[in-house]
Amino acid sequence: MTLLDHVPSEAQLRRSAYRRRQTVYSVLVAAFSTAALGTLLVIAVTGAPGWDRVRRSFLDPEIARDALPTVLSGLWLNVRLLVCCAVGALLLGLLVAVLRTLRGPVFFPVRALAAGYTYTFRGLPLIIVLYLLTLGVPGLRLQGMPPVLVLGGIALVLTYGGYLAEVFRAGIESVHPSQLAAARSLGLSYRQTMRHVVLPQAVRRVAPPLLNDVVALQKDVGLVSLAGPIDAVRAAQIATAQTFNYTPYVVAGVLFVLLAIPLIAVTDWVTLRAARRQSGG
Amino acid sequence: MALLRCRGLRKEFGGHVVLDQLDLTVAEHQVVALIGASGSGKSTLLRCVNLLDELDDGTIELDGVDISDPRVDPDQVRRRIGMVFQAYNLFPHLSVLDNITLAPRRVHRRGRAEAEAQARELLDRVGLGAKADAYPDRLSGGQQQRVAIVRALANSPRLMLLDEVTSALDPELVGEVLAMIRDLKADGMTMVLATHEMGFAREVADEVCFLDAGRVVESGPPEQVLGEPTQPRTRQFLRRIIEAGRL
Ligand SMILES: Nc1ncnc2c1ncn2[C@@H]1O[C@H](COP(=O)(O)OP(=O)(O)OP(=O)(O)O)[C@@H](O)[C@H]1O
Ligand SMILES: [Mg+2]
Numbered sequence: 001m002t003l004l005d006h007v008p009s010e011a012q013l014r015r016s017a018y019r020r021r022q023t024v025y026s027v028l029v030a031a032f033s034t035a036a037l038g039t040l041l042v043i044a045v046t047g048a049p050g051w052d053r054v055r056r057s058f059l060d061p062e063i064a065r066d067a068l069p070t071v072l073s074g075l076w077l078n079v080r081l082l083v084c085c086a087v088g089a090l091l092l093g094l095l096v097a098v099l100r101t102l103r104g105p106v107f108f109p110v111r112a113l114a115a116g117y118t119y120t121f122r123g124l125p126l127i128i129v130l131y132l133l134t135l136g137v138p139g140l141r142l143q144g145m146p147p148v149l150v151l152g153g154i155a156l157v158l159t160y161g162g163y164l165a166e167v168f169r170a171g172i173e174s175v176h177p178s179q180l181a182a183a184r185s186l187g188l189s190y191r192q193t194m195r196h197v198v199l200p201q202a203v204r205r206v207a208p209p210l211l212n213d214v215v216a217l218q219k220d221v222g223l224v225s226l227a228g229p230i231d232a233v234r235a236a237q238i239a240t241a242q243t244f245n246y247t248p249y250v251v252a253g254v255l256f257v258l259l260a261i262p263l264i265a266v267t268d269w270v271t272l273r274a275a276r277r278q279s280g281g
Numbered sequence: 282m283a284l285l286r287c288r289g290l291r292k293e294f295g296g297h298v299v300l301d302q303l304d305l306t307v308a309e310h311q312v313v314a315l316i317g318a319s320g321s322g323k324s325t326l327l328r329c330v331n332l333l334d335e336l337d338d339g340t341i342e343l344d345g346v347d348i349s350d351p352r353v354d355p356d357q358v359r360r361r362i363g364m365v366f367q368a369y370n371l372f373p374h375l376s377v378l379d380n381i382t383l384a385p386r387r388v389h390r391r392g393r394a395e396a397e398a399q400a401r402e403l404l405d406r407v408g409l410g411a412k413a414d415a416y417p418d419r420l421s422g423g424q425q426q427r428v429a430i431v432r433a434l435a436n437s438p439r440l441m442l443l444d445e446v447t448s449a450l451d452p453e454l455v456g457e458v459l460a461m462i463r464d465l466k467a468d469g470m471t472m473v474l475a476t477h478e479m480g481f482a483r484e485v486a487d488e489v490c491f492l493d494a495g496r497v498v499e500s501g502p503p504e505q506v507l508g509e510p511t512q513p514r515t516r517q518f519l520r521r522i523i524e525a526g527r528l
Contacts, residue, residue, distance in 0.1 A: 182370035185331055186384035186436060187360030196383060200374050 060247045067239040067248035074235030075255050081153055081221040081231075086214045088157035093164025098194060100165070101172055114165070121162030126220060129155040134227035152224030160217050167209050171202030211267035215260055232256070284309045284344060284471050285330065285440060291338035292325055292495075299325045301495035303339070307440070307473055312466050314482035314503070315475040317492035318518060323475035324367075326492070327442045330473070331364050344439065360388055363433030367445040369425040371417040371432070377404070378413045381432045388436070396435075403431045407461055423454030427461055434465075441465065443474035447481075459485075479522055483507050491515045 008016070045051060099107075099114040121129070133155040134148050175198045183193040203210075225234035232255060236248035285307040292300035299322045307313050315323045328334040330341055332348065332355040341349045348358045372380050381403070382396040391399075404410045407427050417425055426446055433441060443462065447455040459481050465472065466485055476482050482489055483503040490500040491512070499512045510516050 178366065178368060178370045179372065181328075181333055182364075182366065182372070184333060184356075185359055185362075185364035186432070187356050187388040188384060189356050192387050196387060197372055201372075204374060 056245075058246045058250055060245055063239075063243055063245050063247040064251050066243075067236065067251050070235045070239060071232050071248060071252050071255065074230050074232035075252070075259070077229060077231050078218070078221050079259070081149075081156070081224065082214075082218050085153050085156040085160065085221060086217055088153070089160035089164050089217065090210070090214075092157055092161030093166075093168050094199075096161065096165035097168035097172060098199075100169055101194075118162045118165050121159050122166065124159070126155070126159045126223060127226065129159050130223055130226055133158075134224070148227050149224065149229050152227050152229065156217065156221060156224070160213060160220075163213055164210060167206050167213065168202065171206035172198055174205055175201045208267055208271045211263065211270065215263055215267070218260060218263065219256065282309070282345065283307065283342070284311075285473070286342040287326075287330065287339065288342075289339035290326070290329060290336060290341070292322070292329055292334060293337050299495050300329065300339075303492075303496055305473075305490065305497060307471060309471055310469045311487045312472045312474070312485055314486035314489045315473065315492055316477075316479065316482060316489060316506075316518075318521075321492040322495045323492055324444050327364065327444050327473065327475060331362050331442055332358055333364075356388075360384075360436055361439045362442060363436055363438035363440070364442045365426070365429050365433050365444065365446050367449050369417070369422070369429045369449070371425055371429055373417055376414050376416055377409070377420070377428050380417065380428060381435050384432070384436050400431070400435055403434060404428075407431060421454060422450045423457045426450065426458050430458070430461055430465075439471065441470055441472045441474075443472060443476075445475050445477060448477055477522075479507060479519075491518065493518070 048054075096114045096117060099110050100118075102111060130152055133151045137151055138145055138148070179197055179201070180193060183197040184190075188196065222231040222233045225231045230238070232252045233249075236252040239248035240246055283306045285305070287303060287305040290300045290303040290305075291298070303322070303326065305313070305326070315326065317323055325334060329336055336349055339349070340347055343358065343361065347353070348355075371377075372383070375383065378397060378400055381400040382393070385391045385396040385399065386393060401410060401413055404413055407430075409424060409427060409431070412420060412424060412428070417428070420428065426449075430443075430446070446462075447458050450458065455478070459478070462472070462474070462481075463485060474482075474486075486503050488500060489503045489506040490497045491506055491510070491514075492498065493514050499506055499510060499515045506515065507519065510519060
C-alpha cells in the first residue's frame with residue numbers, strides 16, 4: 001500500500017533506476033550464457049563421430065510412433081499401480097508411525113511390531129520383497145490367492161510404507177512437546193491431540209519429503225514387471241527386442257518425466273502453500 | 282470450601298526432589314500467586330495440578346474430589362482447569378478462532394456456530410475481535426498470550442493456572458495481559474499464578490506463597506509476605522529481586 005500523494009525522494013528514484021538497470025543486465029547475461037551453453041552442447045553432440053548411429057538407434061521417429069501405443073498402455077498400468085500403492089503406502093506409513101509413538105506397557109507388542117516392520121522393510125531390497133510375494137506366496141497354493149499384480153502392489157506398499165513411516169515419525173517428533181502439553185491441558189484426549197494438533201503440523205512439515213518418496217515410488221512401480229505384468233519399461237523392452245532399436249526406451253523415459261512433472265509441481269505447490277499459510281498470508 | 286487442596290505433594294526428576302511435602306489450599310474466587318527463585322518448582326506444581334506430570338506422593342483435591350487417584354480420567358479433570366503457558370503454546374497451524382474453538386468443539390461437542398459465536402464474543406471483550414481469522418505468528422506476543430488465555434477460558438474452567446504468562450513479553454506488552462488477568466479476578470475467577478512480577482502479585486493476589494526447594498516456605502496476604510517477610514529465605518529472595526529492580 002503506497003499513499004497516493006507520496007512523492008519518492010531523489011535517493012529512492014536513483015535506487016529504483018539502478019535496480020532496473022541491474023535487472024535488465026542480469027536477464028541479458030542469463031540469456032547469453034544459456035544460448036552459448038546450448039550451442040556448445042548441440043555442436044558437441046551432433047558433431048560427435050557416432051552421432052548418426054546414435055540418432056538412428058535412439059531417436060527414430062517412425063519407431064517411436066509405432067512403439068507409443070504399447071508403451072502408453074504399459075504406462076497406464078504404472079499410473080494405476082502408482083495411485084493405489086501411493087495411497088496404500090501413505091496410510092500404512094502413517095499408521096505405523098502413530099503406533100510407534102504410543103506409550104505404556106500395554107502397547108509394547110504393537111510398538112515392537114511397528115519398529116520391527118520399519119527395520120525389516122527399509123533394509124530389504126524391493127526386488128527381493130517382490131519376488132517373495134509374487135513368486136513365493138502363490139507357491140503356497142492357498143485358496144483365493146489374489147492376482148500377481150495385487151501381490152506386487154502389496155510388496156511395493158510394504159517397502160514404501162517402511163520409508164514413509166520414518167518420514168512421518170520424524171514429522172511427529174518435530175512437533176514440540178509444549179504443543180502436546182497445551183492440547184492435553186485443554187482436555188483433548190491423546191487421540192484428539194494426535195488428530196487435531198500433532199499430525200496436521202507433522203504432515204505439513206514433512207509433505208515435501210513424503211511426495212519426494214512418491215516420485216521415487218513412481219519409478220519403482222515398474223519393477224512389478226519382473227513378475228509378469230507389462231509396464232511401460234517392459235513394453236519398451238519388448239518393442240526394442242523386436243526392432244533392435246532403443247527408441248522405445250527413450251519414448252518410455254520421456255513419458256515418465258512427463259508423468260513426474262505434475263507430481264513434482266504439486267510437491268512444490270504444497271510446500272509453498274504450507275509456508276504461506278503458516279505466515280498467515 | 283476449598284476449590285483446590287494439595288497435601289504433601291512430592292515430585293522427583295531422576296532422584297532430584299523438586300516438590301517436597303508441599304501443601305497448598307485455594308478457596309473459590311481466590312487468587313494465589315506463587316513466587317520463588319528459578320527452579321523452585323512453581324511450574325512443576327502447576328503441571329502436577331493439571332495432571333500433566335505424575336505425582337510421586339501426596340493428594341490433590343479439586344472440588345472435594347481426589348483427582349490424583351489413578352482411576353480418575355485426567356482428560357475430564359483438565360477440562361475443568363484452564364492452563365496458560367509462558368510461551369503461549371498456540372497451535373500455529375490453526376487460526377485464532379480455530380485455536381479457541383478446538384476444545385469446545387472436540388471436547389465439549391458443541392456445534393461450530395455456537396463455539397465460534399462464543400469465541401468471537403470472548404475475543405471482542407479483550408479487543409481482539411479483528412484478529413479472529415489471523416494465524417498466531419501474525420500476532421504480537423501480548424496478543425498471542427491474550428488469545429491463549431481466551432482459549433483456556435473457552436472451556437469455562439473452574440480454575441485457571443497461569444505460569445509466568447508475562448515473562449516472555451516485551452515490557453510494553455506486559456500491561457495488556459495483566460489487565461486481562463485483573464478483569465478475570467473481577468469476574469471472580471479462581472486462579473493460581475506463578476509470577477516474577479512482584480508488583481502485580483501484590484496488587485492482584487489474595488495470597489502469596491513463597492516457594493523454595495519445593496516447599497511453601499511462607500504464605501499469607503501480599504502485604505505481609507512481600508512487605509514484612511518472617512522467613513530468612515523469603516527476605517533473601519526479596520532482597521535479590523529488589524537489587525534486580527523488579528519490585
Ligand atoms: N521434565 C523434567 N525433567 C527433569 N527435570 C525437570 C523437569 N521439569 C523440571 N525439572 C527440574 O525441576 C526443577 C523445578 O523446575 P520448575 O520448572 O518447576 O521451576 P520454576 O520454579 O518454574 O522455575 P522458573 O521460575 O525458572 O520457571 C528444576 O530444577 C528443573 O530442572
Ligand atoms: Mg517455570
